[in-house]
Structures are given as C-alpha cells and as structure tokens.
Amino acid sequence: MHSGAEKTLIKMENINKIYKGVQPVHALKDINLTIRKGEFLTIVGPSGSGKSTMMHVLGLLDTPTSGKLHYIGQETSKWNEKQKAEFRNKEIGFIFQAHLLLPEFTALENVLMPYYISRKTNSKMKDRAKEILMLVGLSDKLYSKPPQLSGGQNQRVAIARALMNNPSVVFADEPTGALDQQTSADIYNLFRKINSEENMTFIIVTHERNLAQKADRIIEIVDGKIIRDEIMSSYN
Amino acid sequence: MRFYELFIAFKYLKANLRQSIIITIAITIGVALIIWIPSINLSFFGDLIDKSVSSAPNITITKELDTFKRNKSSFDLFFADRTLLLKDQVQTRKRNIKSYKQIMNQVKHVEQIEAMAPFVSEQGFIIKAAEERGAQVRGIIPELETKVVDIEKDIIRGGIKNLGINDIVIGVTLAEKLNAEVGDRVTVTGPRGISRNLKVIGIISTGLRSKDEFQVYVSLKSGQQVFDLGNDVNGIGIKIKDIYEANKVAAELREITGLNVDSWMEDNKQILDQINRFKLIIVFINFLIIFSAASSITSVFIMLIASKAKEIGILKSMGAKNHSVMAIFIIQALFLSLLAYVLGIICAKLLLMWYASLIAQAGETFLTSEVPVFRISPQYAVLAFFYSTVTSILASVIPSYQAAKLNPVEAINA
Numbered sequence: 281m282h283s284g285a286e287k288t289l290i291k292m293e294n295i296n297k298i299y300k301g302v303q304p305v306h307a308l309k310d311i312n313l314t315i316r317k318g319e320f321l322t323i324v325g326p327s328g329s330g331k332s333t334m335m336h337v338l339g340l341l342d343t344p345t346s347g348k349l350h351y352i353g354q355e356t357s358k359w360n361e362k363q364k365a366e367f368r369n370k371e372i373g374f375i376f377q378a379h380l381l382l383p384e385f386t387a388l389e390n391v392l393m394p395y396y397i398s399r400k401t402n403s404k405m406k407d408r409a410k411e412i413l414m415l416v417g418l419s420d421k422l423y424s425k426p427p428q429l430s431g432g433q434n435q436r437v438a439i440a441r442a443l444m445n446n447p448s449v450v451f452a453d454e455p456t457g458a459l460d461q462q463t464s465a466d467i468y469n470l471f472r473k474i475n476s477e478e479n480m481t482f483i484i485v486t487h488e489r490n491l492a493q494k495a496d497r498i499i500e501i502v503d504g505k506i507i508r509d510e511i512m513s514s515y516n
Numbered sequence: 517m518r519f520y521e522l523f524i525a526f527k528y529l530k531a532n533l534r535q536s537i538i539i540t541i542a543i544t545i546g547v548a549l550i551i552w553i554p555s556i557n558l559s560f561f562g563d564l565i566d567k568s569v570s571s572a573p574n575i576t577i578t579k580e581l582d583t584f585k586r587n588k589s590s591f592d593l594f595f596a597d598r599t600l601l602l603k604d605q606v607q608t609r610k611r612n613i614k615s616y617k618q619i620m621n622q623v624k625h626v627e628q629i630e631a632m633a634p635f636v637s638e639q640g641f642i643i644k645a646a647e648e649r650g651a652q653v654r655g656i657i658p659e660l661e662t663k664v665v666d667i668e669k670d671i672i673r674g675g676i677k678n679l680g681i682n683d684i685v686i687g688v689t690l691a692e693k694l695n696a697e698v699g700d701r702v703t704v705t706g707p708r709g710i711s712r713n714l715k716v717i718g719i720i721s722t723g724l725r726s727k728d729e730f731q732v733y734v735s736l737k738s739g740q741q742v743f744d745l746g747n748d749v750n751g752i753g754i755k756i757k758d759i760y761e762a763n764k765v766a767a768e769l770r771e772i773t774g775l776n777v778d779s780w781m782e783d784n785k786q787i788l789d790q791i792n793r794f795k796l797i798i799v800f801i802n803f804l805i806i807f808s809a810a811s812s813i814t815s816v817f818i819m820l821i822a823s824k825a826k827e828i829g830i831l832k833s834m835g836a837k838n839h840s841v842m843a844i845f846i847i848q849a850l851f852l853s854l855l856a857y858v859l860g861i862i863c864a865k866l867l868l869m870w871y872a873s874l875i876a877q878a879g880e881t882f883l884t885s886e887v888p889v890f891r892i893s894p895q896y897a898v899l900a901f902f903y904s905t906v907t908s909i910l911a912s913v914i915p916s917y918q919a920a921k922l923n924p925v926e927a928i929n930a
C-alpha cells in the first residue's frame with residue numbers, strides 16, 4: 281500500500297513544551313514519536329490536551345522547551361529562523377483550525393502565496409493553483425476574496441494553499457471542524473488520494489472518530505502525553 | 517514571483533486606503549510646510565539680492581578720507597599739499613580719483629576681475645518743464661559700464677549702448693513722475709548749479725525702487741562737467757567671476773590700491789545677515805514640523821502593523837522571512853512618502869503662487885517695485901525629501917521589526 285513509508289521523516293525525542301507565564305503550562309510532556317514518510321496519521325484527544333501545540337512544534341512554528349526534533353535526519357534546533365522559514369515554505373503545508381487566509385487577496389492569490397514566497401518564477405504555477413482549487417471544488421471561486429466565501433469554502437482554499445508547494449508533509453489542525461459531514465468526508469478522501477498518489481505525509485488533528493478511523497495510524501494525546509499509538513490493521 | 521513583498525505591499529496599500537491616505541496627507545503637509553515657509557523668505561531675499569547684485573558693481577573702489585588716515589605715507593604726502601587739506605571738507609572733492617586709468621592698470625592682473633568701469637556718481641536734479649526731481653546721477657562709459665553691470669537687461673525702452681555726451685537714460689518711475697519719454701529733453705543740474713540739457717534715449721526698470729525712482733545714467737564726460745570734476749571720477753566699478761568671493765577680492769584690492777573698496781556683500785550685509793538669522797529660525801520651525809508629523813505617522817504605522825499581526829503570522833507560517841515581512845511595510849511607507857513628497861512639492865508650489873497673488877493684490881511692496889518670483893528653494897526641497905523618506909522609514913521599521921520577530925503562532929493568536 282505505501283511503498284517507501286519505511287523512511288523516517290520526523291522524529292521527536294523527549295519533546296517538552298512549557299508555556300511560560302504566571303502559571304506555566306506544561307503542554308507537551310516527554311513526547312517521543314517517529315513519523316515515516318507517506319504516513320497518514322491522525323491525532324485525537326480532548327480539548328486542551330496539547331494537540332495544537334504538538335502540531336506547531338512539528339510544523340516549526342514554535343520551538344519546544346526541550347528535546348530534539350529531527351527532520352529527515354537533521355536536528356532542527358540548530359536551524360536559524362531563515363532556514364526554518366525556507367523549510368516551512370518548501371516542505372510543510374499547514375491547515376489551521378480557523379482558515380487563516382489573507383482577506384485582501386483572492387482565493388487564487390491565497391493559494392499561490394506559498395509559491396510566491398518561494399520566489400520561483402514559473403508561468404505554469406497559476407494553472408497548478410487553479411487545478412488544486414478545482415480539486416477542492418472551488419473552480420468557480422478563483423477570484424473571490426475570503427470575506428465573500430463561506431467558512432467551508434475558505435477552509436478548502438486553505439487546504440489548496442497547503443498543497444500548493446507540493447510539501448512533504450501537511451499538518452491539518454481540525455481542518456473539517458467547521459464543515460458538514462459530507463464535505464468533511466470528501467476532503468478526507470481527497471487527502472487520502474493525494475497521500476497515496478504523491479506519497480505526501482498527512483498529520484491531521486480531528487475530533488471526528490469515524491474520520492480518524494480512516495487513518496493508517498492514530499495517536500491519542502491526553503494531558504500532553506501520548507497514551508495510544510495505534511497502527512490501523514486495515515492499512516497494515 | 518521574485519518580489520512578492522511588492523505585490524503584498526501594494527495590495528495592502530489599496531486595502532487600507534484610509535490609513536494610506538492619512539499617512540500621505542500627514543507627510544504631504546510636512547513636506548509642503550518645510551518647503552513653503554523658507555521658500556517665501558529665501559525667494560524674497562534672494563530676489564532682493566539678485567536685483568541689488570545685478571544692478572550695481574560687485575566691487576566698488578572709491579577714495580575716502582579714512583583711507584588717508586590709515587595710510588600714513590599718503591597722508592603725509594597729501595598733507596604737504598595745503599590746498600587739499602582745505603578741499604577735504606568738501607564732500608565732492610575728497611572722493612575723487614584723479615588717475616583712474618593708473619589704478620585700473622594696477623589691479624587688472626587680479627585673478628577674479630572680469631571687467632572694470634570708472635564712474636561718476638553724485639546727487640543732482642532732473643528737470644522737465646515744471647517737474648523737478650532729485651536723482652542719483654551716474655556718469656559712465658557705456659561700453660565699459662555695461663560689462664560691469666548688465667544695465668541692458670533692465671532697458672525697457674530705447675537703449676544705453678550709444679549713450680553720448682548729450683544723452684541720458686532714466687529710471688522708469690522717475691520718467692513717469694517727470695512725464696518724460698524716449699526722445700524728450702530734460703535738464704540735469706549739479707550742486708554747483710552747472711546744468712546740461714540732455715535727450716532721453718532709454719528707460720530702465722530694475723524692479724528695485726531705489727533705482728527705478730532715482731537712477732539716471734549720463735556719459736562720464738557730462739557727469740564730470742555737471743559735477744565740476746574735471747577729469748576725475750568718483751570710483752571704479754568692478755565685476756568679478758565668483759560673486760561670493762567679493763569680500764576676499766575687495767580685501768586684495770584694498771591692499772594693492774590703499775583705497776576704499778566696498779563689496780556687494782558688505783553693502784548688503786543686512787540682507788545677508790537677515791537670511792542667516794532666518795535660516796536659524798527655520799531650523800527650529802522645521803524641527804517642530806518634522807517632529808509632529810513624524811510622531812503622527814509613527815502612531816498610524818504602529819496601529820496599521822498591529823492590525824496586521826495575524827496576517828504576518830500567516831505569511832510566516834508559509835515561510836515568509838522576517839526581513840520580507842518588514843519589507844512589506846517599509847515598501848508601503850516608502851511609496852507613500854514618495855507620493856507625499858510629490859504632492860507636497862505641488863502644494864508648496866501652489867502655496868507660493870497663492871502667496872504671490874496675495875502680495876500682488878496688496879499692490880505695493882516696500883523694497884522692490886514688483887512681486888518677486890517665488891521659487892521653491894532647492895535646498896529645502898532636498899531637506900523635505902530626506903524628511904519624508906527618513907521619517908516614514910523610521911516610522912515603519914520599528915513596528916514592523918517588532919511584528920516580524922514574533923513567532924508565527926504568537927502572531928496568529930495576537
């Protein structure tokens with residue numbers, strides 16, 4: 281089913297994240313986790329358990345308080361801001377809980393933004409952006425701006441944007457929370473399709489048990505600790 | 517896209533049109549004021565100086581009593597002549613230069629000197645029919661004088677080149693008062709009652725009231741006759757290459773000739789001092805303008821950038837680097853400041869035109885007879901350029917730096 285999945289993409293070693301403040305919050309506690317290239321992984325757990333924090337640390341958006349995070353064998357704590365930014369741009373696609381689009385730009389421009397940031401110049405990229413928007417069912421909304429679109433439509437633009445630079449891993453933090461069941465299912469199917477066709481790694485936080493069950497692997501976090509790490513039998 | 521920062525910056529400029537307009541207006545007002553206020557005064561003084569400089573020799577050599585006092589040997593020399601001692605009490609006598617040709621020869625090697633002309637200049641009366649007016653009568657050799665002072669540019673009717681022994685050129689206001697025109701005859705009378713009947717061959721208008729109302733030109737010969745000078749002259753006018761070297765050249769000529777030497781800079785010292793005093797005040801006023809405009813621009817930028825924190829976080833999560841985030845805001849600031857600079861120059865020009873029209877409406881000006889040409893002072897235009905770019909960069913760099921260094925999650929949650 282997933283050839284090449286043996287290769288380690290991400291390795292977390294004793295990762296801790298403590299939010300400093302009047303009352304420090306120990307959001308991640310000694311996390312050890314290895315994620316292979318091409319995996320389709322879901323993270324579940326109660327609210328406030330540290331799922332988003334883990335996504336941010338994994339996505340190089342936030343730095344762990346201690347522990348080591350490896351990407352393709354490289355220890356990321358040595359990377360400077362520029363290297364991290366470049367890595368995020370090339371290798372990581374992020375889909376947030378709220379869609380987080382740039383309201384001044386059209387759907388097409390939002391999708392193209394990661395590509396613009398890469399400073400590459402390729403005239404075919406506009407077509408690619410349009411194709412991805414078609415894939416998420418928005419070919420008729422290319423030139424609409426986020427305020428003119430519904431929550432579900434915006435989330436789909438955000439998904440398209442995450443896929444734009446053909447990253448090696450997509451992090452999605454409750455991407456379908458605001459969508460109806462049918463659309464959620466469609467989007468999961470789309471993720472799975474891309475995952476199997478392009479061997480793109482997906483790490484998805486979700487509340488929806490039935491969707492989580494469709495993954496290769498489910499991780500459950502409670503109170504900052506991994507309490508379950510299950511490889512789904514159907515994909516083994 | 518090579519410079520996506522530009523793309524985003526211009527999108528933001530358009531999306532935040534209101535802030536863009538506020539910032540532009542603030543800078544525009546600053547630029548306009550920084551240029552307008554000094555330009556009025558510098559144009560006014562500059563005009564006065566231009567007119568004064570262009571209507572008189574840069575340097576004038578005359579002979580005065582204190583020259584004798586300073587120069588012991590010539591003092592003794594002249595004192596030996598008892599008649600001179602008596603004549604010294606007569607204004608006209610003590611100022612005469614007997615051998616102007618000799619003096620001109622003495623100094624002609626001086627580097628800066630471009631042209632020299634001897635002259636007679638005394639007060640007399642001009643009479644036409646029942647009208648009688650006091651005037652400063654200047655006796656000149658037209659071929660020489662016009663090389664020292666560009667009188668010809670001020671000629672509005674007739675000419676001066678062919679000023680002969682029976683001819684006179686008079687100021688335009690004086691001509692009006694005398695009701696004299698080119699071709700008319702007027703009588704010039706000196707203090708000793710010697711008169712000559714001369715024909716008006718030209719009318720001049722310098723824009724300086726003192727000249728237009730009181731100046732007349734006659735030939736050197738006529739001047740010497742009317743003022744009973746024999747072959748003497750009152751002085752030698754000199755034109756030099758760099759007018760701002762006038763004081764230095766004057767000192768050199770004083771050294772060589774032992775005579776009294778005046779430069780236009782000394783003659784116009786009051787105006788020049790006034791300009792310098794004024795510039796000092798302007799430094800202060802401009803500082804206030806810059807400070808108040810800069811602080812308002814900064815606060816607008818701080819608000820603008822704070823309101824974009826979330827977008828900054830989004831851009832950073834997609835891999836935008838800190839300097840790119842900063843560039844997005846600095847580009848906006850620079851663009852607005854350049855736009856405001858152009859608008860500010862236009863406003864300053866309009867304000868100057870408006871001010872000129874006010875003066876024109878008021879009619880009379882006191883030192884010059886026409887409204888001066890109000891020009892934008894290049895010096896202050898440059899200052900305003902630096903003001904507009906530097907303040908906008910400073911106003912945007914600090915808040916955008918602070919926003920850019922937030923980590924993406926913090927920025928998104930801000």
Ligand SMILES: Nc1ncnc2c1ncn2[C@@H]1O[C@H](COP(=O)(O)OP(=O)(O)O)[C@@H](O)[C@H]1O
Pocket residue numbers: 299300301305307325326327328329330331332333334
């Ligand atoms: N920026 C922050 N500062 C302080 N505490 C935080 C911050 N972000 C999250 N937390 C805390 O860390 C814990 C984990 O939060 P989060 O990762 O958002 O959980 P989840 O996504 O599973 O709901 C929670 O107790 C939350 O209150």
Ligand SMILES: [Mg+2]
Pocket residue numbers: 331332333453
């Ligand atoms: Mg969360």
